[in-house]
Every structure is written in structure tokens, then in C-alpha cells.
Amino acid sequence: MTIRIPVGPQHPALKEPERFIFYVEGEQIVKVIPRIGFNHRGIEKAMEERTYLQDLYISERVCGICSNVHTACYVLLVERLMNMEIPERAKYIRMIVLELERLHSHLLWLGVAFHEIGFDTLFYLVWRDREIVMDLLELISGNRVNYATNTIGGVRRDISEETKHKILKGMKLLLERLKYYRRLSPEEQTIVKRTLGVGPLSTQDAKRLCAAGPTLRASNVKSDVRGDEPYLLYKEAEFQTMVSDLCDVLGRILVRIDECIEAVRIIEWCVKNMPDGPIRQKLPPIFKVPENQAYRRVEAPRGELVYYGVSDGSEKPYRIKIRTPTLANIPALCKMLENQHIADIPIVVASIDPCFSCTDRLVFIDIEKGKKWSCSMPYFKHLIKKKFGR
Amino acid sequence: MLDAIITILQVLIFPGVLFAIILALLYEWVERKFKARLQNRIGPLYTGWHGILQPFADIIKLWSKEDIVPAEADKTMFTIAPMLALASQLISFLIIPVVSVYALVHFEGDLALLAFLSTVYLIAAGIGGLSSNNRFSAIGAGRSIIQHVGYEIPLLFVYASAAFIAQSWSLSKIVEYQVKTGVPLIAFLGIGFGISIISLLAFIERIPFDIPEAETEIVAGWLTEFSGKKYAFFWLADDVQLLVGAGITAALFLGGPCGPVPGIPIVDEILYVIYFIIKTVIIVLILASIEASSARYKITQAVSGFWKYLTPLSILQLLIVFALRLYGVI
Numbered sequence: 032m033t034i035r036i037p038v039g040p041q042h043p044a045l046k047e048p049e050r051f052i053f054y055v056e057g058e059q060i061v062k063v064i065p066r067i068g069f070n071h072r073g074i075e076k077a078m079e080e081r082t083y084l085q086d087l088y089i090s091e092r093v094c095g096i097c098s099n100v101h102t103a104c105y106v107l108l109v110e111r112l113m114n115m116e117i118p119e120r121a122k123y124i125r126m127i128v129l130e131l132e133r134l135h136s137h138l139l140w141l142g143v144a145f146h147e148i149g150f151d152t153l154f155y156l157v158w159r160d161r162e163i164v165m166d167l168l169e170l171i172s173g174n175r176v177n178y179a180t181n182t183i184g185g186v187r188r189d190i191s192e193e194t195k196h197k198i199l200k201g202m203k204l205l206l207e208r209l210k211y212y213r214r215l216s217p218e219e220q221t222i223v224k225r226t227l228g229v230g231p232l233s234t235q236d237a238k239r240l241c242a243a244g245p246t247l248r249a250s251n252v253k254s255d256v257r258g259d260e261p262y263l264l265y266k267e268a269e270f271q272t273m274v275s276d277l278c279d280v281l282g283r284i285l286v287r288i289d290e291c292i293e294a295v296r297i298i299e300w301c302v303k304n305m306p307d308g309p310i311r312q313k314l315p316p317i318f319k320v321p322e323n324q325a326y327r328r329v330e331a332p333r334g335e336l337v338y339y340g341v342s343d344g345s346e347k348p349y350r351i352k353i354r355t356p357t358l359a360n361i362p363a364l365c366k367m368l369e370n371q372h373i374a375d376i377p378i379v380v381a382s383i384d385p386c387f388s389c390t391d392r393l394v395f396i397d398i399e400k401g402k403k404w405s406c407s408m409p410y411f412k413h414l415i416k417k418k419f420g421r
Numbered sequence: 422m423l424d425a426i427i428t429i430l431q432v433l434i435f436p437g438v439l440f441a442i443i444l445a446l447l448y449e450w451v452e453r454k455f456k457a458r459l460q461n462r463i464g465p466l467y468t469g470w471h472g473i474l475q476p477f478a479d480i481i482k483l484w485s486k487e488d489i490v491p492a493e494a495d496k497t498m499f500t501i502a503p504m505l506a507l508a509s510q511l512i513s514f515l516i517i518p519v520v521s522v523y524a525l526v527h528f529e530g531d532l533a534l535l536a537f538l539s540t541v542y543l544i545a546a547g548i549g550g551l552s553s554n555n556r557f558s559a560i561g562a563g564r565s566i567i568q569h570v571g572y573e574i575p576l577l578f579v580y581a582s583a584a585f586i587a588q589s590w591s592l593s594k595i596v597e598y599q600v601k602t603g604v605p606l607i608a609f610l611g612i613g614f615g616i617s618i619i620s621l622l623a624f625i626e627r628i629p630f631d632i633p634e635a636e637t638e639i640v641a642g643w644l645t646e647f648s649g650k651k652y653a654f655f656w657l658a659d660d661v662q663l664l665v666g667a668g669i670t671a672a673l674f675l676g677g678p679c680g681p682v683p684g685i686p687i688v689d690e691i692l693y694v695i696y697f698i699i700k701t702v703i704i705v706l707i708l709a710s711i712e713a714s715s716a717r718y719k720i721t722q723a724v725s726g727f728w729k730y731l732t733p734l735s736i737l738q739l740l741i742v743f744a745l746r747l748y749g750v751i
């Protein structure tokens with residue numbers, strides 16, 4: 032007998048509204064049907080209506096956890112549209128905040144993952160350690176969530192000598208804790224029982240279903256935008272891509288802890304090598320961008336984040352397209368959940384580090400004709416052709 | 422007449438129902454506070470001294486809430502289940518020795534009655550979950566019963582080992598035996614004590630065996646549809662269950678309420694109660710520290726673990742007891 036279990040849009044295991052329908056036989060899952068679109072906010076459209084500088088603030092609000100990486104990608108995109116160079120010091124500060132954000136995002140996820148398998152003690156301990164990062168971010172930017180550090184042409188706040196010392200001190204403490212979790216996770220029996228071999232995603236499947244970020248790297252695919260197509264100063268920082276050959280939830284835990292350790296190393300490198308100089312190139316609040324098309328990708332904590340922009344010579348962008356990593360990971364997630372137990376649903380869903388508010392897409396439904404379609408690349412190309420004739 | 426009144430007061434107030442409820446809520450506070458400190462939290466803080474009245478406040482708040490029965494639920498069963506759960510645990514408490522070597526209710530075979538009452542609690546959970554007509558409740562109830570199949574048999578073997586040493590199926594007689602010989606049974610039943618603690622964790626549905634009410638998987642399991650007064654009943658039943666579980670373990674392995682006493686009537690009884698509280702609190706702290714240092718197992722892992730490891734170990738324990746008897750050690 033197959034029972035249909037709806038999970039979401041409201042469910043204790045999901046922190047954001049999303050619906051999954053599980054068809055189960057006994058305790059085993061036979062089929063999963065995801066349904067996205069509970070949180071669509073029309074951000075891409077809103078960006079077309081505002082000037083480039085105003086869009087910066089909208090892009091910061093695409094995601095609650097990885098807000099800074101969205102602005103980073105957006106400013107990189109606009110700077111490429113304008114063929115603009117930013118001061119060296121600004122690059123270092125951008126990288127410090129980006130990596131601190133990765134640390135906070137991964138630690139948050141680690142806590143949630145432990146909570147999903149019922150290990151509440153580790154959840155509390157990991158979130159306590161995350162406070163070190165949150166305090167540093169507050170010290171640097173004045174905020175705990177939306178840092179508003181990046182701006183077109185540089186960064187808005189400088190890092191003082193005193194702050195540098197505090198960052199180094201915090202990183203030393205955090206490195207110790209991270210090494211402890213790295214040692215503990217594959218050893219503690221109850222964690223291993225719940226995660227080893229759970230939510231398997233083979234290397235071929237991961238490539239075929241276009242998984243992204245730590246989910247992909249945990250399936251033993253060496254792919255990281257920071258290594259493949261270095262932006263800012265990742266080449267100089269000698270960044271290393273972390274992979275795991277376990278292809279399961281434990282692999283994803285280990286990859287993320289390894290990435291945290293790598294992030295700590297990058298932050299220390301940035302703080303030690305930061306040159307003196309200006310932090311931003313001043314621009315007027317309203318400026319025109321020449322007719323151009325550009326594409327930027329950066330590595331968000333959840334995977335590859337892509338911004339594609341078209342400018343038409345005015346002070347507003349003609350089109351901004353955002354592709355977030357969670358959307359790329361959802362087909363892989365459905366594959367992972369096949370033949371798993373009900374008890375594994377929360378940890379497997381959590382293992383891709385879902386951020387549904389960035390994921391949601393608009394679906395057009397023509398009620399009269401019963402037709403359903405969503406925005407796709409050919410549709411945009413068609414629109415661009417209509418506008419520019421090319 | 423006077424005897425009858427005293428008996429009724431004993432059953433209702435001390436050491437009966439009221440005492441059990443107050444003690445159970447205090448134990449909940451001990452457990453919550455201790456676990457919170459292990460997890461680097463503060464725990465209950467504002468109600469009373471260090472939040473000691475928090476469980477009482479929670480229960481009173483739940484009592485004052487609206488009584489809701491889901492439209493789809495089987496109303497009779499849905500109402501009976503919480504009462505059955507609390508009643509079974511309160512009756513169990515009367516069988517545990519607290520103020521003297523002998524419990525309020527004691528007869529040959531009361532240990533079997535205790536095992537039966539623990540099953541009654543499971544039945545209450547089962548009918549509560551199934552009658553609420555909710556998918557999560559149904560899965561939770563199913564898991565609860567499957568888990569019971571896992572831990573009941575090793576637990577009964579351990580009871581049997583203790584009963585065999587004391588040559589009696591009465592909990593009070595087992596305590597009496599320990600007082601007579603002056604050696605707590607943990608000396609012979611080391612393995613049994615471990616099995617008993619693990620089974621107790623499964624019985625009171627705490628991490629790593631909180632599978633039937635796993636929050637992140639099936640909301641609250643068989644408790645999902647219960648709210649207000651009915652939930653308060655289950656909450657109290659859960660707390661009394663912890664007290665009863667700790668009480669049985671203390672009585673079987675640690676000599677129950679017994680310890681060195683001067684022999685003056687009233688002072689003896691006060692000391693007995695204090696010994697009982699110390700021993701059971703130690704067991705509650707052991708349970709809480711296990712709870713704080715592990716993740717939740719899956720139902721398949723839990724049951725196969727019980728059958729693969731605990732059942733053979735409990736049979737081994739029984740054989741050890743037979744051998745000790747054979748060579749005249751006990």
C-alpha cells in the first residue's frame with residue numbers, strides 16, 4: 032500500500048515554505064514530487080525598474096543567509112558591464128567578508144544538520160561557535176545579517192588595525208573548534224549510523240543532474256568557481272578545492288567542515304597581506320552604463336551563483352537574470368531521496384543546504400488553455416532579439 | 422474505618438498520586454536543567470528558584486487551554502487515551518517502594534503487573550495515535566509499538582534475573598532481599614543494569630530512542646493532534662513514566678529506598694524517601710547525559726540493535742545468574 036505524505040509548505044523540518052509529496056511504502060520512499068514557488072517575490076522584474084545602485088540593495092535581499100555573495104556577484108557584473116577596475120584593498124575586504132559569510136553559512140548548516148539527526152547538543156555547540164563569526168561580521172560591517180559592504184566600485188567600510196587583530200584571534204579559536212568537529216564527525220557512532228550511506232548521489236548522477244556546490248564536491252567532482260574561474264584574489268590566495276569520495280550525507284558534512292577550515296586559512300591570508308590604499312572608486316548615485324551584455328559567476332556557500340545582465344545605455348538595467356544553486360540541486364535531491372527511509376527525509380533534504388527563498392521561480396498558467404510554462408533562456412533570447420534586433 | 426481513611430490518604434496524597442506528580446515534575450526540571458547545562462544553555466530560569474516551578478507552570482498553562490478534539494478523530498478513543506496513559510503510570514508508582522521496604526501495593530507477581538502496565542501505556546499511545554486520524558500520528562503510533570517489541574523482551578529477561586536471585590516476582594521482596602543480604606543487586610546484574618538503562622531510554626522515548634515522536638521527521642508522532650488538557654495528561658504521564666522507570670531501576674539494582682537508618686520510626690521514613698530521591702536522581706542524570714551525547718537512531722537500527730545485541734546479552738545475564746546460583750554464591 033502506498034501512502035501519500037505531504038511535507039510542507041509548513042513542516043518543522045523545513046525552515047522555509049516548500050512542498051514535497053512523498054509516496055511511501057511502509058518506511059520506504061518510492062517517489063518524490065517537489066513543488067516550488069511559495070515564495071516568489073518578483074526580484075528580477077523589480078531590478079529592471081530601478082537604477083543600478085538601487086538594485087544593489089535588492090540583490091542583497093535575495094537570500095537571508097548568503098546576502099553578501101549576491102551583492103558581490105552583482106557588483107562584479109556591473110563592473111564588468113562598465114569595464115571598471117576596483118582598488119586592490121577593496122578586493123581583500125570583499126574576500127574577507129565573503130569567506131566570513133561562508134563560515135557563518137556552513138556553521139549554521141552544520142548545526143541544522145545535527146539537529147535533523149536528533150543531535151541537539153552539537154547543534155547548540157556549533158551555533159555557539161558561529162557567534163564568533165557573527166560578532167566579527169558585526170564588527171566589520173555593523174550588521175549581523177545584511178552587511179551592505181559591497182558597492183559598485185569597491186567597498187563601503189574599511190578594516191582597521193584593531194579589527195584585524197580581532198579577526199585573527201577569532202579565526203584561531205574557530206580553527207581549533209572546526210578541527211574538533213572534523214575529528215568528531217566521522218568517529219561518533221550515532222552520527223555515522225545516521226549519515227554514512229544515506230542519501231547517495233553517485234559521481235555520474237551528480238554530473239548528469241547538474242548538482243552544484245558542496246553537494247557536487249561531496250560526490251567526488253572537483254568543481255569550484257573559486258578554483259576553476261578565480262575571481263577577486265582567489266588565485267593569489269592559493270585556494271584549494273575540497274572533495275570527498277563518500278557520495279553521501281557524511282561526505283557533505285565533511286566537505287563543508289573542510290571548506291570552513293579552508294575559509295579560515297583564506298581569511299588569515301587576506302588579513303596578513305592586505306595592502307594600504309583607497310577602498311572605493313567614487314561614482315555618482317545615478318550613472319549610465321553603456322550598451323553591453325555580461326555574465327558573472329561566483330561560488331556561494333551553497334554552490335555556483337550566476338548573474339547575467341543586459342544593459343541598454345540607460346541608468347537602469349534592461350535585464351538581470353539570477354541563477355541560484357538550490358534550484359540546480361533540486362533534481363539531484365529527488366534522486367537522493369529514492370529508496371530512503373522516512374526517517375532520512377529531513378537530513379537528506381537538509382544535506383543540499385536548501386535556500387528556498389532564492390530558488391522560487393514564476394510559473395505562468397493560462398487557465399483557459401490549460402497551458403503551463405516558465406521563464407527559460409530561449410524566452411529571454413526572444414525578448415532580447417525583439418529589443419535589439421540581434 | 423480509620424485504616425481505610427489512612428489507606429485512601431496514602432494512595433491519594435503520600436506516597437501516592439499527589440507525591441508522584443510533584444516529584445515527577447521536579448524530576449522534569451532536574452532533567453531539563455542538567456541537559457541544558459550540558460548543551461551550554463541556561464534552561465528554565467524565571468519561574469521560582471532557578472526555574473524550579475517551570476514544569477508546574479507549563480502544566481497549569483496547558484490545563485487552562487481550550488479542549489480540542491479533531492473533527493476526523495474517533496472521539497471516545499481520543500479522550501480515553503490520555504487518561505489511560507496517566508492512570509497506568511500512576512498505578513505503577515504505587516507498586517514501587519518509597520517510604521519503606523514494602524510498597525503501598527505489594528503481592529507475589531507485582532513485577533509482572535509493572536511490565537503489563539508499561540504495555541498499557543503503549544496501548545494508550547497506540548490508540549491515541551491511531552484514533553487521531555492523522556498520518557504523522559499513525560506513523561508515530563506504529564513506530565512506538567514496533568520499538569516496544571524490541572526492548573520489552575530483554576527488559577523482561579533482566580526482571581527475571583533479579584526475580585530469580587530474590588526467588589520472588591515481587592518488587593518489594595526483591596528490595597527486602599537486598600536489605601537482608603546488604604548487597605545491592607547491581608553487584609550480580611551489571612549487564613542487566615546497562616540493558617535496563619537503555620531499555621528505559623526507549624520506554625520513555627528520549628534521544629537516541631525518541632523515534633516515535635521524532636520532531637524533525639513526523640512532527641510529534643502520536644502526540645501530534647493532542648493539545649490543551651489532553652496533552653497535559655500525556656505530558657504528566659511522560660514525567661511520571663520517567664519517575665517510575667527510575668524507581669524500578671533503583672529498586673531492582675540499587676536497593677530501592679534502603680540505606681543506613683537509625684531505627685526511629687518517623688526519621689527512618691524520611692531518610693528512606695531521601696535515599697529514594699538520591700538514587701532515582703542519579704539514574705535520571707545518567708539518562709540525561711546519554712540523551713545529550715547521541716543522535717537519534719532510525720527505527721530499523723534501533724529494533725535490530727535490541728534484537729542483535731541486547732536480547733543475547735540479557736540471556737547471558739540470566740545464565741550468569743543461574744551459574745551463580747548453581748555454585749552457591751547467591
